[in-house]
Amino acid sequence: MNEQPRVLYWTMLSLIGLVIAVYILFPVFWLFLASFKTQAELAQLPINFWPQTPTLDAYAALFSDTHQKGQLLDWPRLIGNSFFIAVTSTIIVLIFGTFAGYAFARLQFPGRDLILGGLLISRMFQGAALLLPTYRLMSMIGLQDSLIGLVLLYSAFGLPFATWIIASSLREIPRELEESAMMDGASRLQSMVLVVLPLATPALITAAMWHFVGAWSEFAFASILLESNENKTVTIGLASFVELFTLEFQYVGAAATIVALPIMLVFFFGQRYFTRGLLAGAVKG
Amino acid sequence: MRHDRLLAYAMILPVVAAVLAFVVGPTYNVATLSLTKVVMGMERGFGTFDNFRALTADPVFWLVMKNTAIWILGGTVLCVTVGLAVGTFLALDSRLTGWLRALILLPWVIPDVVTAMAWKWMLHGQVGIIGQTLQDTGLTDRPISFLGDPQLVMWTLVVVLIWRKMPLVALILCAAIRSVPDDQLEAARMDGANAWERFRFVTIPNIAFSLTAVTVISMIWITAEFALPWIMTGGGPANASQIMATYIYQQSFEFFNWGVASAMSVINLLMLVSIVALYLYINRRSWASEGSQ
Numbered sequence: 001m002n003e004q005p006r007v008l009y010w011t012m013l014s015l016i017g018l019v020i021a022v023y024i025l026f027p028v029f030w031l032f033l034a035s036f037k038t039q040a041e042l043a044q045l046p047i048n049f050w051p052q053t054p055t056l057d058a059y060a061a062l063f064s065d066t067h068q069k070g071q072l073l074d075w076p077r078l079i080g081n082s083f084f085i086a087v088t089s090t091i092i093v094l095i096f097g098t099f100a101g102y103a104f105a106r107l108q109f110p111g112r113d114l115i116l117g118g119l120l121i122s123r124m125f126q127g128a129a130l131l132l133p134t135y136r137l138m139s140m141i142g143l144q145d146s147l148i149g150l151v152l153l154y155s156a157f158g159l160p161f162a163t164w165i166i167a168s169s170l171r172e173i174p175r176e177l178e179e180s181a182m183m184d185g186a187s188r189l190q191s192m193v194l195v196v197l198p199l200a201t202p203a204l205i206t207a208a209m210w211h212f213v214g215a216w217s218e219f220a221f222a223s224i225l226l227e228s229n230e231n232k233t234v235t236i237g238l239a240s241f242v243e244l245f246t247l248e249f250q251y252v253g254a255a256a257t258i259v260a261l262p263i264m265l266v267f268f269f270g271q272r273y274f275t276r277g278l279l280a281g282a283v284k285g
Numbered sequence: 286m287r288h289d290r291l292l293a294y295a296m297i298l299p300v301v302a303a304v305l306a307f308v309v310g311p312t313y314n315v316a317t318l319s320l321t322k323v324v325m326g327m328e329r330g331f332g333t334f335d336n337f338r339a340l341t342a343d344p345v346f347w348l349v350m351k352n353t354a355i356w357i358l359g360g361t362v363l364c365v366t367v368g369l370a371v372g373t374f375l376a377l378d379s380r381l382t383g384w385l386r387a388l389i390l391l392p393w394v395i396p397d398v399v400t401a402m403a404w405k406w407m408l409h410g411q412v413g414i415i416g417q418t419l420q421d422t423g424l425t426d427r428p429i430s431f432l433g434d435p436q437l438v439m440w441t442l443v444v445v446l447i448w449r450k451m452p453l454v455a456l457i458l459c460a461a462i463r464s465v466p467d468d469q470l471e472a473a474r475m476d477g478a479n480a481w482e483r484f485r486f487v488t489i490p491n492i493a494f495s496l497t498a499v500t501v502i503s504m505i506w507i508t509a510e511f512a513l514p515w516i517m518t519g520g521g522p523a524n525a526s527q528i529m530a531t532y533i534y535q536q537s538f539e540f541f542n543w544g545v546a547s548a549m550s551v552i553n554l555l556m557l558v559s560i561v562a563l564y565l566y567i568n569r570r571s572w573a574s575e576g577s578q
Contacts, residue, residue, distance in 0.1 A: 013379055013382075016374055017379075017382065017385055020374070024388060027448065028391070028395060028403055030406065031402060031406055042412065045417070047417055096303075099299070102296060107289050107290070109290045115301065122304045124561050124564075125554065127509040127511070127557070128533045128550070129315060129553040130308070130311045130315070130550075132543060132550060133314040133318070133550075134307070135538070136318075137311055137314065152307070153307055156303035156304060156307035156308065159299075159300045160304060163300050188292065213394055220515075220534070235396060235398045235512075239512075239516050242519070249406050256403065259399050264395075
């Protein structure tokens with residue numbers, strides 16, 4: 001290639017790349033900027049790109065107990081609830097997903113492939129059609145408006161994928177390692193925990209991140225099940241601003257930043273594991 | 286061996302039980318509820334199609350079906366088309382596209398409640414930056430109410446849906462394009478094929494399987510999406526953006542019409558079953574190979 005087409009190619013590439021990057025980043029960044037603006041500035045035309053007088057008032061308001069602007073929810077509490085649900089269900093999913101993943105990868109039993117296939121397909125039905133029966137089920141067993149109820153529900157929703165991703169990774173670990181441990185007198189469980197699992201750590205991290213992000217972000221089931229203010233989660237808190245919609249987007253921006261922050265941290269620090277999980281998850285729905 | 290078999294069933298028991306309790310059970314429950322006469326939350330007699338009759342008699346029903354078709358079919362077609370264009374670009378070798386491949390998943394991981402709020406803010410009728418930019422550049426002379434105009438609202442939602450769902454489609458197609466054998470592209474080049482012909486006659490046939498699979502998976506993802514339309518419009522204005530998911534939610538938890546809601550849930554499930562069946566049919570080779578491992 002001579003010089004001129006190469007420069008042209010490079011310019012076009014950068015230009016298209018820039019357009020895509022702006023398209024991807026702008027919506028979230030714009031809301032983030034709104035969180036530092038004042039109410040007057042948000043209502044003003046023409047629009048200022050950068051905050052004229054950057055302020056943290058919106059964040060302070062969310063964390064203060066003088067509930068402003070009809071804002072009734074207690075954000076430290078919402079954050080605590082969301083962390084509790086996401087962390088607890090992640091632990092449950094890892095423990096039971098590991099056992100099941102091991103069985104699917106290593107043991108022979110009738111119906112193995114059929115059951116694994118059925119579990120994966122069940123993920124595709126976790127949508128709006130289950131809202132009403134889930135509400136009825138939870139009311140019946142007394143776990144409606146309970147954080148424990150959501151932990152159980154999210155664990156059930158998350159287990160098939162965690163099981164599958166752990167099973168696929170265990171299949172790639174040579175059986176000989178385990179067999180020699182068992183020859184040396186280790187039981188199957190000992191060899192699984194001490195020999196195999198350490199090698200499957202990347203898959204466990206992928207499964208944990210994937211589940212944490214899903215549980216932290218979930219909105220539909222949380223919104224139908226949680227009724228009392230002290231049980232609500234961050235996504236419900238953020239959605240509740242819809243009801244008081246005037247131009248108070250500084251609060252929306254601050255709340256959205258709080259909701260997105262843990263996810264962004266997981267995404268940027270666990271990029272490698274995350275992409276792996278997403279691509280694997282995509283292939284199997 | 287017998288011991289192994291028992292151990293295996295014990296190990297998978299919690300997962301299977303959880304899915305039976307929270308997915309299979311509720312699916313069965315909503316199916317029976319849809320065939321039960323429900324009065325004021327009390328069940329009065331099984332074995333009737335009253336709920337389905339009531340549902341189809343609701344004038345909103347056909348509007349919901351039309352909107353759902355725009356949402357799922359329009360969304361899928363645009364998602365795959367835009368995803369293919371972006372994926373082709375991302376497949377180019379360069380440090381810039383490498384960074385973009387990492388960055389592009391951001392819309393996919395951001396909670397959809399945040400996405401809904403971010404776009405609601407940008408699309409705001411008076412002070413939204415999109416409407417303002419259109420006015421500043423002279424493309425329109427008055428404010429556009431993207432979410433308040435019944436003619437525009439459904440397609441506006443689809444545009445936001447593309448932002449959220451397209452990146453993963455692009456990434457999957459990018460991976461497929463990057464695995465197209467170089468020697469085939471080189472041979473086509475030798476035969477004098479230009480860039481478009483190489484794309485059309487070498488790349489596309491090579492990624493045909495990924496393309497079909499990702500199309501069907503997109504339909505499943507889009508069918509499952511609820512928070513985005515619900516928070517952005519709540520189905521409004523005047524049901525102009527009411528889709529199956531939002532209709533089910535509204536009938537169940539705002540109007541307490543459990544009969545109608547369960548009938549719509551069953552229609553939604555039947556639709557999902559047919560998409561999943563299509564998916565399994567397309568994917569039959571890959572499932573078979575999984576079984577033989």
